[in-house]
Amino acid sequence: MAIGVNTLETDAGKSNFARLVLLHDNIGKVLVLLPAVKLLNLVSIWRETERHLQPVKGDDVRRFFSQETLRTKEGQRKLFSLPVFVDDAFECQDVLDVLEPYSGLRFSADRSWYIANMRSIRLGLSASDIDRAQPKGDDEAVISHAVERFTALRIRQRLEDTLGLPSLAPTTQKIIMLRSDPAAGVDRLVPVVKVDPSLSAQVMSWSVSPYYAAPGSIQSIDDAIIRVLGFDLVVNLALGIAMGKTLTLPEDTPRNQTPYWQQAVYTATLAERLAKKMESSIRPKPGLVYLSGLLHNFGYIVLAHLFPPHFSLLSRYIEANPHLRLDYIEKHILHVTREQVGAWLMESWSLPEEVCNGVRYLNEPLNPNAGVYAQIVHLANHALRLKGWADGPLEKEFNADVLALTGLTQQQVMAEVEGMEADSEVLKEFTNALASH
Template identity: 70%
Template structure:
């Protein structure tokens, strides 16, 4: 579920957002600067209450009440217990926004000053950057693992984390994916010896999204006439990597399902890549794979840091307008993009895919190239449809110009996907069904 980054309120004097927390004793209204991350730990410590974010759907329903559109209702809202960030303590009034419902109003200091608890609860994003460990990604990951687990890294990182090795079939598929000379003749024997993969290929070939006229007679027919080398390799890798680790359970309660986000991001990335000019166009098949695996690091974070992953989920719920990578850096000092790209590199996935995932949030990085750029565009566009997680961010016009894309093209592709959503959802269910639970 995406919400505005609230830049328009952050630019105002005394711009503030409100967050609704609750526990067995009741609701609490938290007020902090709009552009800061809400730090829950000091609230738990100083209030001696384990207050939790209210579910997104309930928050939206609560703040959409008609009485909150008028001043009397807004004043009554502030009769709740209030926790106020110390940066806002002396402001004569606050320009309030609630990101999930879009509610905006001005609150006078007299509404809350007599009963508000003043705490240091907001963390600026530059302050998060300042405390991040230095070094390359492997050094950052090592420090995070040592800090948040009982492990002490004494040998190669990938040998220490308890991450499963890839199956022989998967290793062969990665080898094919990395070999520019590989083709259908190399792929068919690999698919045939894996009964589960062979069955999936036949199933995909008759899907309404891919089906060709006439009946499918064989694996060769399915790959050559309908699916193609790229799609079979990419979906096979998606299934294989989904089988290596359990999908997380204690996710944010407003989260887009993992495989739905993966399939929709992959599909839009590939379709947009095909429309880019030849001199800047990334290989559509690898753009699809980058989109499919763009959030795989999220699964790794859940595997490595179970207790802290639950905390991460609560912070994501409490900060819907803050970039996910900043929340991850604040809690774990490592992001899903860093750890996902590192593991893909260890598993010898194509360099373009590894860099595309690693620099997903930095599309202007020299190593990003077209893969990060097109997946960045696809992911941000899908947030407006509820098909990807993260705050709603405007896609920079300069980035669209670099890629030779327009909002009209993006909207046309999203409309196509909306019409084909049943077939895309079937593929999502297939991949989810093959993954570890």
């Protein structure tokens, strides 16, 4: 689910530029008008109206606002026969320049259209408002604060013990050790794969894929890994499967969301392709780049495990604020982000530092601690949103500083995305294989 934000960002400084949101409950629909780039605080509406209004599903919003009658001034005026909640920032505005992000509908609304059905309340929060409310300290302190605030848990000596996360299976522990050891090779990987029937079957299935076009028949696990797949691919996908088994995917996710494993596989694949296009002097290890992309969203599953009562609320906020970076919505609701908790957990499991930083700083690619792994995953995720293959706000222009640090151009990045389309069937096959576990 990717929503364009360039128009919002371009016009955000205008005092009369408003985002239009459609909410509903069992009583009926209502409209909300608030400053374009701000987060819609649903709790404010619930408190003021004593109604549990929810965002309408994105596809339904698109259909509703794409009606032909709403292309006319008369239809736009009639739209405001619905109850209208207006952010108090617009209390004195005579005309609002209105944009609905899902459909792209844009028009000017005169105050006289909605004043009869209007209620003015404080609805929006800016990014700086959200940042000011965040706890101070390192990531572990932030996670501890969130756990103590939003659950009944009290932090013991080891945070890992408090969270109740499942322990890693022996096979997973061995795979992590192999991934963390730069001297490890196929000779140590083959025995680990052979003792896990499910993993063995999956490796054999991957090795006969038309994508690899291996000459001759594949006779054994050794043959599949040594001659066709290679150490990096097998250990990374095995680790993805193993960690996917550790926690179950959440059920009440934002509607229209990109499936978890599709986003993981596509991000990993594109990140690896981009790494191979970089100059050799600054090129990161493609295998670790792939793993960073594959696990970049793992913290999302951890959030669902840690905060089940609040996860549904988080999903509704994401639906109501499709223009906003996901980490800011998570900060507002939980005071911790998927990147923080995911990277912290990977570090506690002794995954390579490059992977931990690649996950932790993908939304902050210019942070001094970010490094090239985070920068590559950031570019991959940004590009995939433009194709509708990843979740989050859609921004047409890439960060010029990140491109300069990686030595890539926006044209190169998008060319690699187009190249992935030729392999779409294989990517779907990998996605389904990981999802089935």
